[in-house]
Amino acid sequence: METNGYDTYSCPVGRTIELISGRWKPIILYLIQHGINRFGALQKKMPKISRKVLTEQLRDLEKQGLINRDVRVSKHPQEVFYSLTDTGLSLRALIDQIFDWGTANLLDEASQTIARSLLLARAEK
C-alpha cells in the first residue's frame, strides 16, 4: 500500500493526542470525572495552573466536545459547573490505559508516588 505521505493532521493518533496534550488536560478531565467540577475547586487542586490557562483549557475541552459547561446564574455570585460528556468519559477510559502504561514503564520515585494515590482514588469510586 502507498499513501502520498503521512501527516500529523490526518492521523487519528495525532489528533487524539492533541485532545489531551494541553499540558493540563488529562488532569482536568480526571478531576472533573471525580467530582471536582467548579472552576475554583479545579484551581485549588492544581495550584500551579493560572486562571488564564485553566480557562483556555476548559474552553478547548468544551469545543472538542469532551466537557459540558453549565452556568447557574440567579445564585450568589455566578456559579459554573463542569461535567464530562459521553465522549469525555470514553476518553477518560483511554487515559486510564495511558496511565497504566506510564506507571509500568516510566518508573521513578515521583511518578510512583502520584501513581499510588491516583490508583487509590480510582479504587474508591
Add this chain to the structure above:
Amino acid sequence: METNGYDTYSCPVGRTIELISGRWKPIILYLIQHGINRFGALQKKMPKISRKVLTEQLRDLEKQGLINRDVRVSKHPQEVFYSLTDTGLSLRALIDQIFDWGTANLLDEASQTIARSLLLARAEK
C-alpha cells in the same frame, strides 16, 4: 485523599504523552515498526517533515529508549538503521489503542481515509 496539587510533570499520563507528542513521533514509531527503518525511507514517507526535525525526533526517541540506532560504516555511504526497543514495541501497542479510539471518535473524511489504509497495513503483518 489529598495531595498537594496535581502537576503535569509528576503525572504518568503527561509523561507518557510527552513521549509521543513530538508531532511526528507516533508516525515515526509506526513506520519503524513496519520496516521503514532508514533515514531516507522515513523522509520519503513523510514528505512534510524536514531533515532537521526528523533528526531531532529520532534522537529524542533514542534518548527515551524507544528506538535503537545502528550505524553501519564500511559500506558505500554510511548507513543507519533504526529499530524499536522492547519499550518502543509496547508503546506501539498503546498507540494502537489510541488509534482505535481516534478512528471511533474523530470521524471525518480525512482521518477515515488514512484509517482504512493503516488498518489494512496492520492486517498484513
Add this chain to the structure above:
DNA sequence: TCAATAAGTTACCAGACAGTAACTATCAAC
C-alpha cells in the same frame, strides 16, 4: 457603601517548537 467571592478577561512577555536554507562528511562510481 465597601469588602469579599466566583469566574473570568486583557495585555504583555519569554521560552519551546517547527520550519527553511545552506553547509558538512564520507565513500563510490565515472
Add this chain to the structure above:
DNA sequence: GTTGATAGTTACTGTCTGGTAACTTATTGA
C-alpha cells in the same frame, strides 16, 4: 577530481504555548 547518495548539522526565523499581573462583572453580606 568531480558528481551523487546517505545522513546529517548549523544558523536564523517565525509561530505557538504557557505564564504573570492587573483589571472586570455580578452579587452577597457587614
